[in-house]
Amino acid sequence: MMQESGTETRSNNSAIQNGAGPGKHLLECTLRESRSNGETPLEVGAAELAHLQQQQALQAARQILINQQPLCGIKTHKRNDKQPSLQVPISVAMMTPQVITPQQMQQILQQQVLTPQQLQVLLQQQQALMLQQQQLQEFYKKQQEQLQLQLLQQQHAGKQPKEQQQVATQQLAFQQQLLQMQQLQQQHLLTLQRQGLLSIQPGQPTLPLQPFAQGMIPAELQQLWKEVTGSHTADDVVCNNHSTLDLSTTCISSTAHPKTSLLLNSQASTNGQASVLSLKRESSSHEEYTQNHSLYGHGVCKWPGCEAICDDFPSFLKHLNNEHALDDRSTAQCRVQMQVVQQLELQLSKDKERLQAMMTHLHVKSTEPKASPQPLCTTFGRENGWICNSQQLEEGFTGILKGLNLVSSATLSKTASEASPQSLPHTPTTPTAPLTPITQGPSVITTTSIHNVGPIRRRYSDKYNVPISSDFAQNQEFYKNAEVRPPFTYASLIRQGILESPEKQLTLNEIYNWFTRQFAYFRRNAATWKGAIRTNLSLHKCFIRVEEEYGSFWTVDDEAFKRGRHIHRGRPRKPCPDEHFDELVAHSPSLIKNIQTSHAYCSPLSAALQASMAENSLPLYTTASMGNPALNSLANAMREDLNGVMEHTNSNGSDSSPGRSPMQGMHQVHVKEEPLDPDENEGPLSLVTTANHSPDFDPDRDYEDEPVNEDME
DNA sequence: TTACACCTAAACAGCA
DNA sequence: ATGCTGTTTAGGTGTA
Numbered sequence: 001m002m003q004e005s006g007t008e009t010r011s012n013n014s015a016i017q018n019g020a021g022p023g024k025h026l027l028e029c030t031l032r033e034s035r036s037n038g039e040t041p042l043e044v045g046a047a048e049l050a051h052l053q054q055q056q057a058l059q060a061a062r063q064i065l066i067n068q069q070p071l072c073g074i075k076t077h078k079r080n081d082k083q084p085s086l087q088v089p090i091s092v093a094m095m096t097p098q099v100i101t102p103q104q105m106q107q108i109l110q111q112q113v114l115t116p117q118q119l120q121v122l123l124q125q126q127q128a129l130m131l132q133q134q135q136l137q138e139f140y141k142k143q144q145e146q147l148q149l150q151l152l153q154q155q156h157a158g159k160q161p162k163e164q165q166q167v168a169t170q171q172l173a174f175q176q177q178l179l180q181m182q183q184l185q186q187q188h189l190l191t192l193q194r195q196g197l198l199s200i201q202p203g204q205p206t207l208p209l210q211p212f213a214q215g216m217i218p219a220e221l222q223q224l225w226k227e228v229t230g231s232h233t234a235d236d237v238v239c240n241n242h243s244t245l246d247l248s249t250t251c252i253s254s255t256a257h258p259k260t261s262l263l264l265n266s267q268a269s270t271n272g273q274a275s276v277l278s279l280k281r282e283s284s285s286h287e288e289y290t291q292n293h294s295l296y297g298h299g300v301c302k303w304p305g306c307e308a309i310c311d312d313f314p315s316f317l318k319h320l321n322n323e324h325a326l327d328d329r330s331t332a333q334c335r336v337q338m339q340v341v342q343q344l345e346l347q348l349s350k351d352k353e354r355l356q357a358m359m360t361h362l363h364v365k366s367t368e369p370k371a372s373p374q375p376l377c378t379t380f381g382r383e384n385g386w387i388c389n390s391q392q393l394e395e396g397f398t399g400i401l402k403g404l405n406l407v408s409s410a411t412l413s414k415t416a417s418e419a420s421p422q423s424l425p426h427t428p429t430t431p432t433a434p435l436t437p438i439t440q441g442p443s444v445i446t447t448t449s450i451h452n453v454g455p456i457r458r459r460y461s462d463k464y465n466v467p468i469s470s471d472f473a474q475n476q477e478f479y480k481n482a483e484v485r486p487p488f489t490y491a492s493l494i495r496q497g498i499l500e501s502p503e504k505q506l507t508l509n510e511i512y513n514w515f516t517r518q519f520a521y522f523r524r525n526a527a528t529w530k531g532a533i534r535t536n537l538s539l540h541k542c543f544i545r546v547e548e549e550y551g552s553f554w555t556v557d558d559e560a561f562k563r564g565r566h567i568h569r570g571r572p573r574k575p576c577p578d579e580h581f582d583e584l585v586a587h588s589p590s591l592i593k594n595i596q597t598s599h600a601y602c603s604p605l606s607a608a609l610q611a612s613m614a615e616n617s618l619p620l621y622t623t624a625s626m627g628n629p630a631l632n633s634l635a636n637a638m639r640e641d642l643n644g645v646m647e648h649t650n651s652n653g654s655d656s657s658p659g660r661s662p663m664q665g666m667h668q669v670h671v672k673e674e675p676l677d678p679d680e681n682e683g684p685l686s687l688v689t690t691a692n693h694s695p696d697f698d699p700d701r702d703y704e705d706e707p708v709n710e711d712m713e
Numbered sequence: 714t715t716a717c718a719c720c721t722a723a724a725c726a727g728c729a
Numbered sequence: 730a731t732g733c734t735g736t737t738t739a740g741g742t743g744t745a
Contacts, residue, residue: 489719489720508735528720532719532720535735536719537736538736538737552735718743719742719744720740721739721740721741722738723740724739725738726736727734727735
């Protein structure tokens, strides 16, 4: 694409050189530039030109504002300066990684080798590029209008129409090229959007380049220049045979590579044809221009710190001239804005470098089989904030963010790399802090938890008790819009959803809704993930189903979650061959999970605890206990106590008091059995249910030791 | 290699 | 009959 662009530009330039007549003087300055420097025709793409244009404009404005160099001096300096400005080669080099083809982006996304933040950066840069090109297109629209206007005038003057047409045709060709580029970019962005990977909220400051791009319209720059320096000086005329025509040329070319000055020069020339802005404002493109005026939008003056309401563009102009005339304040504000732009430019350069490194890295890695076992973090190191692990090599960059989606906290990666760059999990991170502020929230994995994280895994493993809330909160918007699988287990997500709810409890359907609301990924393949949710709810002992008259909802036993133990397979689940048990199950099929027992009352302590909870109408593991750490721990303490009692009771078959139920009127709490774990003395957790009482249930019976599964060995 | 954690799919049952 | 909810099992992958 860029090559084609370059070709077009070259041919365009060539045509311009051959051109004569009305369009000739428009581009004369450019030709002079090229000839005087002995440069070959342009070989840069339109996007590069756009970028360079901005660079040049910025540089020119900066020089004017900061150095306050005389215009002639600048020009002389430029002419004598054979050494290209450093900015241009850098910019050209920087543009290369910025222009990511849709295929490349697609590849990156499919390989999921970037964190959400990094993806956002990429997307933002792409978006910014598109904006630049759009702006470029706008320039050329205007230029074409001007050109046509001149053609008409020159036709009246009796010039040769053939040459005029040639110039116009070249202009149109160039414009079409730009349009083509823009369409490609838009197509690309559409693809991203379709994949749910791009969601730029209106008004959301997600485009780091936007202010930069917006602020660098040369026409405005000229206006700025005029306002700041007082353009109606004799210098303009003295140094420029084209009256105001070469205003931009003079300034902008002062530091820019002459090779790349064509676009800007020609455009500036166009804009400078007749009193620069005044003609434009009165032209047919007036409305279009007002829409693009960076200082005016939505009826509001966008001068920094102003926000004055201007009903229409003329009133805005009036306001601009009155309130933001050339004075110390405006000049100072302008300087500040320059500084802002400078900072953004710096940031942009850094990000581009980073992107370049990322792209290079990914390309190398993706073509490189699982060869190098050495830590790959050395490729970029801490400074780049882009760390990956060797597992990604092994996975061959397949799967959705499999390797990289594990930990996306910048804090984590920094901390990890600082703590032990070699042994700790290598995690990707946000390359640009300003885009994703590093938070030191309580849920962010810290050095203390780092050591518990262990080697990188596909997802945050529940067993490491990694809190997801921080990462989730940081990337919430991303997950909402990008169809990227969150790097958390279902259990973690379900827990998060439940804990986020005001009542700390959700019905199954509400859990579904939470998933679809929070994650674009879970708006597809509902059958799969819904089934997984149900399985997790059933399987994970931290989820407790609470039945009420109108249905059932799910709560979380956070302590159980932190213990992180699944009721994994292998655990006996099949119905007990024992006929009593079968009968019991037949009467209440859910009793496998909801063993009703009065064992709890055998312990005075348990009874007291339960009575206490009953008095406070605090059901186990429901809202109150969930939301209250003290009650939660109380409930868990009681639970542990019950477990201990159960063991004791099971062993001696002691005194139960069926029928007494201090928990009556409370929610029926279904508590899963603890898995038979030889390592721990946690017997089956049996909590009180009253509504589901089965007359056939023998509270004294030792169901725990019941060979509920003949396969159990 | 093994055990474990987790995911996915599927079968099945109860219920509205 | 259908869909939802919930349970259970089996097989697979990845990690320690």
